[in-house]
Amino acid sequence: MLNYSTSEENYIKAIYHLQQQDGNVTTNELAAELKAKPASITDMMKKLKAKKLLHYEPYQGFSLSNEGKKVALGIIRRHRLWEYFLAEKLKFTWDEVHEVAEHLEHVSSKKLIDKLDEFLGFPRVDPHGDPIPDQDGKIETSRQVCLLDLPFNKAAVVSHVSDQSTEILELLKHKNIVIGTKLEVKKKFSFDNSMEVKAGRQPVFTISEQLAKNIFVKYGA
Amino acid sequence: MLNYSTSEENYIKAIYHLQQQDGNVTTNELAAELKAKPASITDMMKKLKAKKLLHYEPYQGFSLSNEGKKVALGIIRRHRLWEYFLAEKLKFTWDEVHEVAEHLEHVSSKKLIDKLDEFLGFPRVDPHGDPIPDQDGKIETSRQVCLLDLPFNKAAVVSHVSDQSTEILELLKHKNIVIGTKLEVKKKFSFDNSMEVKAGRQPVFTISEQLAKNIFVKYGA
DNA sequence: AAATATTTTTAGACAAATCTAAATTATTAT
DNA sequence: ATAATAATTTAGATTTGTCTAAAAATATTT
Numbered sequence: 001m002l003n004y005s006t007s008e009e010n011y012i013k014a015i016y017h018l019q020q021q022d023g024n025v026t027t028n029e030l031a032a033e034l035k036a037k038p039a040s041i042t043d044m045m046k047k048l049k050a051k052k053l054l055h056y057e058p059y060q061g062f063s064l065s066n067e068g069k070k071v072a073l074g075i076i077r078r079h080r081l082w083e084y085f086l087a088e089k090l091k092f093t094w095d096e097v098h099e100v101a102e103h104l105e106h107v108s109s110k111k112l113i114d115k116l117d118e119f120l121g122f123p124r125v126d127p128h129g130d131p132i133p134d135q136d137g138k139i140e141t142s143r144q145v146c147l148l149d150l151p152f153n154k155a156a157v158v159s160h161v162s163d164q165s166t167e168i169l170e171l172l173k174h175k176n177i178v179i180g181t182k183l184e185v186k187k188k189f190s191f192d193n194s195m196e197v198k199a200g201r202q203p204v205f206t207i208s209e210q211l212a213k214n215i216f217v218k219y220g221a
Numbered sequence: 222m223l224n225y226s227t228s229e230e231n232y233i234k235a236i237y238h239l240q241q242q243d244g245n246v247t248t249n250e251l252a253a254e255l256k257a258k259p260a261s262i263t264d265m266m267k268k269l270k271a272k273k274l275l276h277y278e279p280y281q282g283f284s285l286s287n288e289g290k291k292v293a294l295g296i297i298r299r300h301r302l303w304e305y306f307l308a309e310k311l312k313f314t315w316d317e318v319h320e321v322a323e324h325l326e327h328v329s330s331k332k333l334i335d336k337l338d339e340f341l342g343f344p345r346v347d348p349h350g351d352p353i354p355d356q357d358g359k360i361e362t363s364r365q366v367c368l369l370d371l372p373f374n375k376a377a378v379v380s381h382v383s384d385q386s387t388e389i390l391e392l393l394k395h396k397n398i399v400i401g402t403k404l405e406v407k408k409k410f411s412f413d414n415s416m417e418v419k420a421g422r423q424p425v426f427t428i429s430e431q432l433a434k435n436i437f438v439k440y441g442a
Numbered sequence: 443a444a445a446t447a448t449t450t451t452t453a454g455a456c457a458a459a460t461c462t463a464a465a466t467t468a469t470t471a472t
Numbered sequence: 473a474t475a476a477t478a479a480t481t482t483a484g485a486t487t488t489g490t491c492t493a494a495a496a497a498t499a500t501t502t
Contacts (some may be wrong), residue, residue: 005488005489005491007488007489016479026449026450027449027450027451028448028449028450036489036490036491037490037491038449038451039450039451039452039490039491039492039493040448040489040490040491041450042451042452043451043488043489043490044449044489044490047488047489058450058451058497059449059450059451059496059498061434072409074496086333088315089340090333090336090337090339090340091336092332092336096332099330100328100330100332102329103328104325107307107321107324107325109320109324110311111317111321112307112311112321115311115312115313116311118311119310119311226458226459228458228459229459247479247480248479248480249479249480257459257460257461258460258461258462259479259480259481260460260461260463260480260481260482261459261460261461262460262480263480263482264458264459264460267462268459279480279481280466280467280468280479280480280481306494327463338485381482398470425491431444
């Protein structure tokens with residue numbers, strides 16, 4: 001495995017996360033994610049294509065190659081192991097770990113990470129509940145959880161609905177939700193446990209606690 | 222405390238180490254230390270001077286300002302805490318820790334480092350026996366050790382000689398060693414525990430086990 | 443399907459960090 | 473003290489990663 005610059009790694013990681021949701025990633029999407037200008041994205045896409053880390057044809061969007069996915073999973077492994085370390089050993093709170101891990105993840109010694117993994121007792125999920133890839137880049141994909149428990153901004157696919165009543169189906173139909181619909185939780189309100197959810201590029205809409213209780217979703221890395 | 226680039230940090234750290242020995246550091250010395258070309262050194266010295274991290278006049282060499290020293294001690298603190306972590310917790314051997322710590326030291330979250338320090342139990346020296354600066358940049362300077370125990374390439378000053386015989390003085394005089402002489406151990410031979418030592422810019426010379434046993438030195442960071 | 447709007451790419455500029463080669467300053471040796 | 477040598481700096485080029493503004497391609501609307 002070659003070494004990549006911090007910049008390259010950040011692009012690869014961002015593409016990985018975006019393509020979990022959309023399959024094919026666009027220039028503007030990635031620019032928004034990385035808070036960079038579209039022109040910068042195009043520049044880097046050419047570079048990453050030349051390194052065979054992604055598939056890219058001008059104007060057609062892009063997606064990681066198998067090699068690119070392997071690199072991404074390595075970065076995610078480092079990130080999540082550091083998050084676990086920070087929370088578990090250094091007693092950071094869950095909302096503090098991400099930023100520091102963003103920096104630690106770019107220290108790319110394989111030995112360091114494998115020894116850290118061992119030291120931590122081979123944890124399977126990070127403090128946010130996201131699965132940690134193993135040495136070979138294998139990751140526990142598709143974890144089914146109740147929509148109530150889905151972390152924010154985590155793309156997930158509706159995989160199961162508990163209640164089979166016509167009433168719930170009427171509601172789901174009205175909200176355009178079927179098995180296979182991609183969702184992302186944007187906000188939760190503790191007052192009534194309702195949540196705001198986004199499906200694809202539709203505007204955000206609200207789901208009540210009673211409804212969320214009955215929806216189960218699968219999500220990956 | 223502002224943030225500095227990885228490059229800037231590496232220059233600052235190298236100057237700090239060199240000036241422990243020589244006081245004033247020259248362009249070529251630093252170029253050799255960093256494996257860079259002299260022209261690159263000059264460029265960076267201008268930048269660091271502009272940031273008030275060092276004293277520098279063209280052709281006159283340079284040395285860290287108080288602010289520069291504070292920055293250097295912060296980097297050294299991070300480096301040595303990570304070395305301790307790697308050796309103590311991840312079971313790296315003492316010769317493996319340095320390279321990885323070279324990368325980890327540039328992650329500059331103060332909270333991370335202070336929590337790491339606490340997690341490690343506030344260790345006072347790293348696996349090489351070098352003292353670890355505290356939160357305020359205070360470092361245990363001047364540790365007196367037997368020359369036999371002085372680490373390689375660690376500039377030290379002769380502070381005490383046990384034996385008072387005329388024989389040892391004759392030998393010391395011949396080798397030009399007095400209290401205050403700066404030394405650095407370059408090689409040790411397990412066959413007879415003799416060592417090769419450098420004093421200033423004189424050529425390397427040999428000291429026997431019997432002699433080294435009787436020489437004590439003080440050294441800093 | 444033409445006009446308009448949006449997205450993406452290209453062209454050219456810039457800052458950081460490095461280099462080479464040439465010019466300058468300092469040091470050393472005769 | 474002057475010439476030769478060594479050290480240092482300057483000038484200009486290169487690479488990486490970013491940007492702005494303009495051009496080109498695609499998508500949308502009427």
